[in-house]
Amino acid sequence: MELSELFWNVSIEDLKCGYTEVLDSYICLLCGKKVEKGIVYPHGDILYESERFMRIHIEESHQSVFESLIELDKKFTGLTDHQNQLLRLFFQGKNDTEVQEEMGIGSTSTIRHHRFALKEKERQARIFLTIMELLKEKDKHAPTFVPVPKSARMLDDRYNITEEEQAEIVKKYFPSEMGGRLKKFPLREKQRLVVLREIVKQLESERIYDEKELNQVLLDYYDDYALVRRYLIEYGFLDRKADGSQYWFKK
Known part of the structure; x- marks a missing residue:
């Protein structure tokens, strides 16, 4: 299975982890690196079992799953540049005052409004995902589309x-x-x-x-x-x- 197909079809929990389990291996959803189960991998002076080694790979090679996903094209994330910047600052642990000062917009109440709007977007996404999952059970005529590579520079x-x-x-x-x-x-x-x-x-x-x-x-x-x-x-x-x-x- 191609990496792009894995990326778009794994569960949200796997996507949050940044890797998924396929047969006898763990595969990084961000770069495709494969780590076989049952093998001990050296890192520095320490030996790690395969799944822990995969987590170390993600930390060192990709910084974090959040950083990798937030850097995807806006046509993949559905985020505006403004929303992208807000989420980055929230992820860094900044409070509303710090975010307002760094972005130079409005007031702290403005930032709270943006938080609310992002939460609304999350609720809409959950409903939409559920609708699409239910649709899969009934739509017997839906064609199988070739997965879009997440490295694509344009979506049309x-x-x-x-x-x-x-x-x-x-x-x-x-x-x-x-x-x-x-x-x-x-x-x-x-x-x-x-x-x-x-x-x-x-x-x-x-x-x-x-x-x-x-x-x-x-x-x-x-x-x-x-x-x-x-x-x-x-x-x-x-x-x-x-x-x-x-x-x-x-x-």
């Missing part, structure tokens, strides 16, 4: 892709007679997204590639590897150093 209709559509696009652009190579690079956004997702599956999630290594992987799929590389970065599948010396899979 290009991500409106069902699993059936994805399979058809893959079959069209990666015909069996071409041995898995890309027939042509698509012009339409939705098809381009599917093609890029198919190519990025071949990258090792924990590996850092230099430009030559990455180009060789992409060349196996399409002659114009520079074009594919550019779009992988543009669509948020890859990240890189500013000088282009290193590339890695962005989860």
Whole structure:
């Protein structure tokens, strides 16, 4: 199962923890790191069982689950920039007076009003989640959509892709007679997204590639590897150093 699919389908409790249990492993929902059960992991001079080691990984690699989630695009969180800043300050433990002074807005009563508005948003979210869960039990005609990568830089209709559509696009652009190579690079956004997702599956999630290594992987799929590389970065599948010396899979 892809990390994006895990991220969007785990329980709220798992999402709060930042990791979930899958078969014989714990998987970090923030980066995809996998820790096998039944193995003792060294950290400094101390040995930790797998689940505790996963919690240490989240603390050291991601600071906190809150920080990782609050940094997601506003189209994922549904938060305005103003609400985002308020939540960050509340999470830091600041009181209403400190928040008002730091943000330079209104008065402490203004901050209390914002707290109330955020609480109302929470109540609405709970009701909406419950409605959607009940709908799943009755809506037998709902298509299965391909999960949106949380690394996506923009959210629009290009991500409106069902699993059936994805399979058809893959079959069209990666015909069996071409041995898995890309027939042509698509012009339409939705098809381009599917093609890029198919190519990025071949990258090792924990590996850092230099430009030559990455180009060789992409060349196996399409002659114009520079074009594919550019779009992988543009669509948020890859990240890189500013000088282009290193590339890695962005989860």
